[in-house]
Amino acid sequence: MTPIELTKENFESVVLQSELPVLVDFWAPWCGYCRRIAPVLDQLAKQYDGKLVVGKVNIDEQPELEERFGVEIIPTLFLFRNGETGEPIVNPGSKAQIEAWAGL
Amino acid sequence: MKIYDVLVIGGGPGGNTAALYAARSGLSVAVLEKLSAGGQMATTSVIDNYPGFPDGVDGFELGQQMEQQAQKYGAETIYGEVTEADLLAEPKVIRSSEGDFAGRTVVLATGAYPRELGLPGEQDLRGRGVAYCATCDGMMFRDKTVVVNGGGNTAVEDALYLSRLCAKVYLVHRRDQLRASAVYRRALDEQGVEILWNSRVTALKREKRLTAVELEDVKTGEKRELPCDGIFVAIGRVPDTGLFTGQLELDSAGYIVADESCRTSVPGVFAVGDVRTKAVRQVITAAADGANAAHFAEEYLLNQL
Structure with missing residues (x-):
């Protein structure tokens, strides 16, 4: 699967009610580091298809979600399990670092 | 294998x-x-x-x-x-x-x-006011006051880039002249970047985010605080x-x-x-x-x- 574009309208159903863990990336088109991890998120969505959902929140278009999760820096990644989230990871430096943090 | x-x-x-x-x-x-x-x-x-x-x-x-x-x-x-x-x-x-x-x-x-400043709290303030890449993180400081630390081409390019986004840009450099190409000098003046010569950053002041940097005059040893929302580290x-x-x-x-x-x-x-x-x-x-x-x-x- 490819990453799902998340909005304040679909966040509840796609993320909070998901049976699978959901990796949520807060990003913006002007953010260089966000672009660098974008190919990694595509790979994760494909590699862990059926085990993990990958979603992306464009903070320019979804300021409510940015505010709700207190995102001050991008890229920030959250992992949701059963509607709950733990410590986010900020600007991960490698695919391996994301996998280790998410327990993949 | x-x-x-x-x-x-x-x-x-x-x-x-x-x-x-x-x-x-x-x-x-x-x-x-x-x-x-x-x-x-x-x-x-x-x-x-x-x-x-x-x-x-x-x-x-x-x-x-x-x-x-x-x-x-x-x-x-x-x-x-x-x-x-x-x-x-x-x-x-x-x-x-x-x-x-x-x-x-x-x-x-x-x-x-990028080389780090090596100051206490730097890691923790990363993303909360301390940044290393102006084109990556500059937009987070729209209409804010920022300090760029360094005197090479990267520092000057960062300062020029940020001067188009930020309310005020200071360029803090430990020497009394820039190592950057001459072509940049005039641009800095035109863009209103304020250069603070003979200065080095000696501490990061914070609440939840960065609030100011402490600067030391390398000639006199005198210290002062410069309030700012962000610092871009470009020291190599x-x-x-x-x-x-x-x-x-x-x-x-x-x-x-x-x-x-x-x-x-x-x-x-x-x-x-x-x-x-x-x-x-x-x-x-x-x-x-x-x-x-x-x-x-x-x-x-x-x-x-």
Whole structure:
């Protein structure tokens, strides 16, 4: 699967009610580091298809979600399990670092 | 364990050019990249000094295209983080998060990362006011007051970039003149960047985020606080050679010693791009290294037969 574009309208159903863990990336088109991890998120969505959902929140278009999760820096990644989230990871430096943090 | 003729560590312009040239010579090639193609240039929105692109080229796109071009001729890309390198073994062994790989030759293209200030609280304030890449994080400081620390081309480019976004930009430099190209000086004045000479940053003041920096006048020792929302650190780069220490010759700053042939002190191991000892660290000189390294790797392999 490819990453799902998340909005304040679909966040509840796609993320909070998901049976699978959901990796949520807060990003913006002007953010260089966000672009660098974008190919990694595509790979994760494909590699862990059926085990993990990958979603992306464009903070320019979804300021409510940015505010709700207190995102001050991008890229920030959250992992949701059963509607709950733990410590986010900020600007991960490698695919391996994301996998280790998410327990993949 | 799969053995490649050429195993490249790092997917920036140096690494992917080495892969392109080696693959086109009919050698088996893999590039190990921990994140995505392009290396440092991938966070640069416009590269204006890579020939052939009079209107500039997006660094991220250029990285992707270099990777695709290498792949087109048979180079593999493995998205793994290298954890250990045995460059003295025969063949050379690279361990990574995606498994172990062997190379008859290895091209080290690990690049460099921004030098930190080394001040207390710096790690924790990263993203809360402390930043290292103006084009990456500048937008977070729209209409704010920022400090750029450094006196080289990167610092001046950062200051100019930020001056178009921010309410106020200070350039803090420990000397009384800039190392940056003369062409930038006038631009700084025109953009209203205020230069604070003979000053160094000695502390980061904070609440939840950065609120000010403490500056010391290097001549008088006098200290003062400068309120700001952010500081962009541009005081140079550090070569990413930690994994190779003790295996091949490094200079005192940690760069891998190699001339234009890119041959290191270990036969069959080559260094390209920013990680190599050289005078000019640019996308095009990294790419040039890649071509040279592939040539001398091929020569090395022929002599091994």
